[in-house]
Amino acid sequence: MRVAGHDLATEPLACKQAIGVVPQEIALYNDLSAWANLLFWGRLYGVPAAAMRERAGGLLRLFGLADRGHDLVGTYSGGMKRRINIAAALLHRPQVLLMDEPTVGIDPQSRNLIFEVVEQLHGEGLTIIYTTHYMEEAERLCDRIGIIDRGRIIAEGDLAGLKAASQLRETVAVAYAGDPEQVLRQAAAFWPEVHQDGAYTHFLTTGGQSDLARIIQQSGEHGMDIRSVEVRGVDLETIFLSLTGKQLRD
Amino acid sequence: MLQLALKDLRLFLRDRRTLLITFAIPLALITLFAFAFGGLAGDGDSGPYALPVSDLDGTALSGALVAQLDSLDALVVVPMAQEQAEEAVRKGNRDCVLVIHPGFADSVEVGGELPVELRYDEAQSIQVAMLQQSLIPTLAMFPFSTGHAQTAMGHRIDRMMDQDNERDRQAAKAQFDSLYRTMERGITGQPSGNMALGAEVKMTSLVKPAPGNNVGLIQAVAGTAIMMLLFSVAGLGMSLLDEKQEGTLKRLLVAPVPPVHILLGKMLSANVIAIAQLVAMVVFAVLAFGLQVRSHVVGLSLVVLATAYACSAFGVFLAAIAKSRQQVQGLSTLIILVMSGIGGSMIPLFFMPAFMQKIAVLSVNYWGIQGFFDVLWRELPLTDPVFLGRLAALVGIGTLLNGMAVMFFRRGLVKGV
Numbered sequence: 245m246r247v248a249g250h251d252l253a254t255e256p257l258a259c260k261q262a263i264g265v266v267p268q269e270i271a272l273y274n275d276l277s278a279w280a281n282l283l284f285w286g287r288l289y290g291v292p293a294a295a296m297r298e299r300a301g302g303l304l305r306l307f308g309l310a311d312r313g314h315d316l317v318g319t320y321s322g323g324m325k326r327r328i329n330i331a332a333a334l335l336h337r338p339q340v341l342l343m344d345e346p347t348v349g350i351d352p353q354s355r356n357l358i359f360e361v362v363e364q365l366h367g368e369g370l371t372i373i374y375t376t377h378y379m380e381e382a383e384r385l386c387d388r389i390g391i392i393d394r395g396r397i398i399a400e401g402d403l404a405g406l407k408a409a410s411q412l413r414e415t416v417a418v419a420y421a422g423d424p425e426q427v428l429r430q431a432a433a434f435w436p437e438v439h440q441d442g443a444y445t446h447f448l449t450t451g452g453q454s455d456l457a458r459i460i461q462q463s464g465e466h467g468m469d470i471r472s473v474e475v476r477g478v479d480l481e482t483i484f485l486s487l488t489g490k491q492l493r494d
Numbered sequence: 495m496l497q498l499a500l501k502d503l504r505l506f507l508r509d510r511r512t513l514l515i516t517f518a519i520p521l522a523l524i525t526l527f528a529f530a531f532g533g534l535a536g537d538g539d540s541g542p543y544a545l546p547v548s549d550l551d552g553t554a555l556s557g558a559l560v561a562q563l564d565s566l567d568a569l570v571v572v573p574m575a576q577e578q579a580e581e582a583v584r585k586g587n588r589d590c591v592l593v594i595h596p597g598f599a600d601s602v603e604v605g606g607e608l609p610v611e612l613r614y615d616e617a618q619s620i621q622v623a624m625l626q627q628s629l630i631p632t633l634a635m636f637p638f639s640t641g642h643a644q645t646a647m648g649h650r651i652d653r654m655m656d657q658d659n660e661r662d663r664q665a666a667k668a669q670f671d672s673l674y675r676t677m678e679r680g681i682t683g684q685p686s687g688n689m690a691l692g693a694e695v696k697m698t699s700l701v702k703p704a705p706g707n708n709v710g711l712i713q714a715v716a717g718t719a720i721m722m723l724l725f726s727v728a729g730l731g732m733s734l735l736d737e738k739q740e741g742t743l744k745r746l747l748v749a750p751v752p753p754v755h756i757l758l759g760k761m762l763s764a765n766v767i768a769i770a771q772l773v774a775m776v777v778f779a780v781l782a783f784g785l786q787v788r789s790h791v792v793g794l795s796l797v798v799l800a801t802a803y804a805c806s807a808f809g810v811f812l813a814a815i816a817k818s819r820q821q822v823q824g825l826s827t828l829i830i831l832v833m834s835g836i837g838g839s840m841i842p843l844f845f846m847p848a849f850m851q852k853i854a855v856l857s858v859n860y861w862g863i864q865g866f867f868d869v870l871w872r873e874l875p876l877t878d879p880v881f882l883g884r885l886a887a888l889v890g891i892g893t894l895l896n897g898m899a900v901m902f903f904r905r906g907l908v909k910g911v
Contacts, residue, residue, distance in 0.1 A: 260750040269741030288749045332745075 248339040261289065264338030268345045270325045271332075274318030278309055278328045281317055282335055289336035296335075303331040308357060323354030330358065334365075341365065341372045347381065359384065379480040389480065393488045403480065412478045412486055414452070416459050417444040421469035434462040444474075511824040519828050526835040529850055543625060543848070545569050546583075546591040548576035551598035551609075559594065559636055568628040580613060583700050585880040586864060586872055589621045589844075590614030592629070592695075602637055611696040617709045617871055620844045622697075630695060703871045706786045713842050715785060716866035719775040720801060720859045721830065721839035723768055727809030728826035730764045734813040735822060757903045761810050761896060768802035790869045793876055797865035800888035804858045807895035814899035814906070833857040861887045 245252045248262035272281050282300040291299065304313045307327035317325060330346055343362070347355045362385055366372055376382055382389050383403060391399040391406075399406055420427045428440045437448035449455035456475060463470055476482075506512060545563065549556045564571040574582070579591035595609035602608065610633060614622045734757075737743035746756050776794065779785040787794050812829075816822040834840045836850065837859025843851050854860040865884045868874045874881040 257750040257752075260748055263748065265745065265748045267741050267745055269744070271741040271745035273742065274740075285745075285749075288746070288751060290750070 261336070262339045264333035264336065264341045266330050266333045266341065266343040266346050268348065270322075270329050272317045272325065272328060275316060277314045278304065278317055278320070278331075279313045281328060282332055285332040286335040291336050299335050299337075303334060306361060307331050321351070323350040326350050326354060327357065330361070339371065341370055343372060343374045345376055346374075347376070347378065379484060383480050391484055391487055399483070399487055406480070406483050407478050410478065410483045410486055412482055413448050413450065414478060415476045416447040416449055416456055417441075417474045417476055418447065418459065418463065419443050419471040419473075420445060420463070421471055427468065430466050430468055431463075434466060435459065446476075511820045514824040514828065519831065522828060522832055523835065526832060527841070529847070542566075542568055542570040543621075543628070544572050545625065545629075546572045546574040546579040546588055547594065548574055548579055548591055549594045550576065551594050551596050553599035555599035555602050555640060556594045558640060559598070559633075562632055562636065562639065563592075563629070566628055566632065569625075580700055583613065583615050584872055585874060585878070586615065586617070586867060587880070588615075589618035590625065602640065605637070607694065608633060608636070609696075611698055613698045613700050615701045615872075616699045617701065617867060618844050619709070626695070633695065701872055703786075703873060706784045707870050709871065711779065711783055711785055712866055712870050713838075713863070715775060715779040715783075716863040717834075717839035717842070717859070719772055720805065720837075720862040721834040722775075723771055723802070723805045724808060724830045724833065724858070725826070726771055727764050727768055727806045728812055728822065728830065729809070730760070730767060730806070731809035731811075731813030731826075732819050732822045734760050734810070735816065735819045739819065754900055754904065757810065757814070757900055760813070761806060761899075764806035764809050765802055768806045769798060772798045772802055785870070787870065790873070793869035793874075793881070794866075796876070796885055797862070797869055800885045800892075801858075801862035801865065804862070804888040804892040804895070807892040807899065808858060811895040811899040811902075814902040817906075834859050836860075838863050855887075858888070858891055861891070 247259040250258040250262060252259050272278075273284070276284070279300060282303065283296060286296050286300065301310070301313075304310045307330070309324060309327060309331075312320070312324065317328060320328070326346060326348075330343070333341060333343075347358055350358075359381070362372060362374070366385070372385075374382070374385055386403075388400065388402055389406060390397045399409065401409065418431075424440055424443065424445075427445055428438065431438045431445050431447070435447050439446050447455070447459050449459075451458075456473070460470065460473065547560055547563065549560055560571055560573070563569050574591065576591065576593055579588060582588040583591055591613050593611045593613055595611060597609050600606070612622065612626075612629070734743070737746065743756070747753055776785070776787065776798070780787055809826075812822050812826050816825060831840075834857075836854050837857030838846075838854060839859045843854055843860070843863075846854070861884050865881070865888065868878075868881045868884060876882075
């Protein structure tokens with residue numbers, strides 16, 4: 245395996261030097277300030293002393309912590325700690341950034357800021373490997389997505405490719421008044437692919453808005469009383485669930 | 495209420511650390527103190543005491559005294575040249591030496607004071623005092639057992655009766671009566687507490703430390719400093735496990751530094767803090783209690799460095815073998831208390847029976863405390879093999895523990911992250 249041109253077996257330290265790691269845990273020293281934490285991790289990666297202050301100051305500003313930089317990390321909120329946790333991985337300007345669930349348990353503002361920073365770094369050419377359980381984060385941030393189940397990659401590609409490969413289709417989910425079994429029989433009379441899931445009758449569609457209009461029109465013509473309508477597209481979450489199943493994981 | 499109590503009892507029984515502190519540590523300490531004070535050996539009998547004896551008289555009578563001493567259950571005579579024996583006392587390898595001076599036989603025959611001298615180390619005063627309990631009755635009865643009592647009595651009576659006035663003569667007669675009763679008890683094998691038959695032993699201290707330094711002060715400073723140092727380095731070692739639990743160790747392991755450097759960094763910081771702690775304690779003893787160190791700065795520095803190295807290695811070793819902070823806390827409390835107990839930090843070694851003094855060498859505390867005594871009490875030169883040996887023991891213990899810590903760190907802690 246090679247990392248940024250270095251062989252992992254023969255040049256492990258060079259490989260490590262090329263990588264920035266944002267661990268899932270807040271891997272910082274609570275009894276040191278954010279500034280002191282950044283300097284420590286920077287020195288460990290051999291950041292030149294002359295560049296250290298400029299980089300640390302820049303990262304504190306980037307993550308909105310310039311005015312709290314000299315406070316102890318232990319006094320920070322979860323979101324602030326997460327931001328410094330990421331900053332500590334960037335001081336040495338890595339070529340590859342590994343981010344392990346960097347937005348777990350934080351406020352929406354911090355989360356949004358992290359998204360913006362990740363997008364900015366990506367725009368600057370940094371390779372980022374981002375692991376998350378939040379599918380919308382992967383959809384927003386990632387060019388290539390790998391779905392891992394039980395330790396193995398079971399699907400990989402861009403979002404469009406994953407959608408196509410999944411063969412999943414958009415559905416219109418309609419809640420009708422009345423007996424669900426009778427409703428399903430009535431719906432099957434005017435739509436070829438339909439199934440019942442609880443209170444919702446699901447119409448598998450291919451035509452987007454025009455299919456929606458036809459379903460509403462046909463329902464009226466068959467005297468079916470519509471309570472609510474919902475269009476359910478194919479997103480990463482549905483692909484993920486279809487690939488991994490709904491069985492709980494340990 | 496009952497449910498709450500049952501729940502608490504269940505949690506208590508599941509908490510190994512609490513069980514250790516509640517039961518194992520007190521039991522270990524009771525056992526330790528029982529041994530230390532001789533309670534388990536029955537009436538403090540801890541085996542015969544090896545007494546170095548230098549017989550400078552070299553007569554049949556002095557030989558007979560040596561044989562009598564050797565026949566006592568409480569003593570085993572170790573014949574030694576005076577110079578060799580005194581060197582051993584000065585270096586802390588022996589408590590004292592009994593010197594039978596030339597003229598001993600003549601004194602026995604004429605009933606004079608026996609020229610017997612106990613040359614000792616004041617740091618071992620308690621052992622020496624206990625030795626006297628065996629020694630003096632034997633010396634007191636020696637003239638009787640060799641058939642010289644009558645001659646001795648005659649000379650003693652002559653001296654007592656050689657008085658100028660009636661009052662003194664009456665007093666001498668009273669002393670004579672008392673002396674006779676003493677002799678009678680001696681013959682019947684029941685020597686009295688009156689040691690008037692030339693049985694006094696001249697006591698001479700061989701070790702003369704700097705004015706202001708006394709055994710108690712050195713023992714207090716060295717014993718306490720080393721025990722507290724062990725507790726603090728155990729805490730420092732725990733920081734490695736904190737790093738593991740809080741995720742910073744994982745982050746350190748992905749940084750471009752060899753994994754073993756993480757442990758070496760811990761060792762270095764533990765050493766610096768250990769040295770600072772020992773220096774602070776010595777400085778406090780100097781300022782508060784007048785401990786004299788001025789002429790021993792180099793020797794003391796070497797002892798401080800070697801002790802700090804050995805103790806900090808103990809802390810790092812604990813961290814490397816333990817799986818959690820809680821485990822370190824339990825283990826360190828147990829090990830430190832036991833080591834401090836047998837090593838002389840909690841109970842001075844001279845209070846302990848001989849076999850406890852022998853197992854004391856298994857403890858870091860022993861070597862450190864003896865190092866302090868070598869410098870501040872015995873004032874051994876820096877090149878003395880005994881002093882260098884103690885330093886080597888401390889460095890050896892530290893290196894062994896550090897080596898094992900590196901091995902356990904590589905095998906366990908790093909892979910377990």
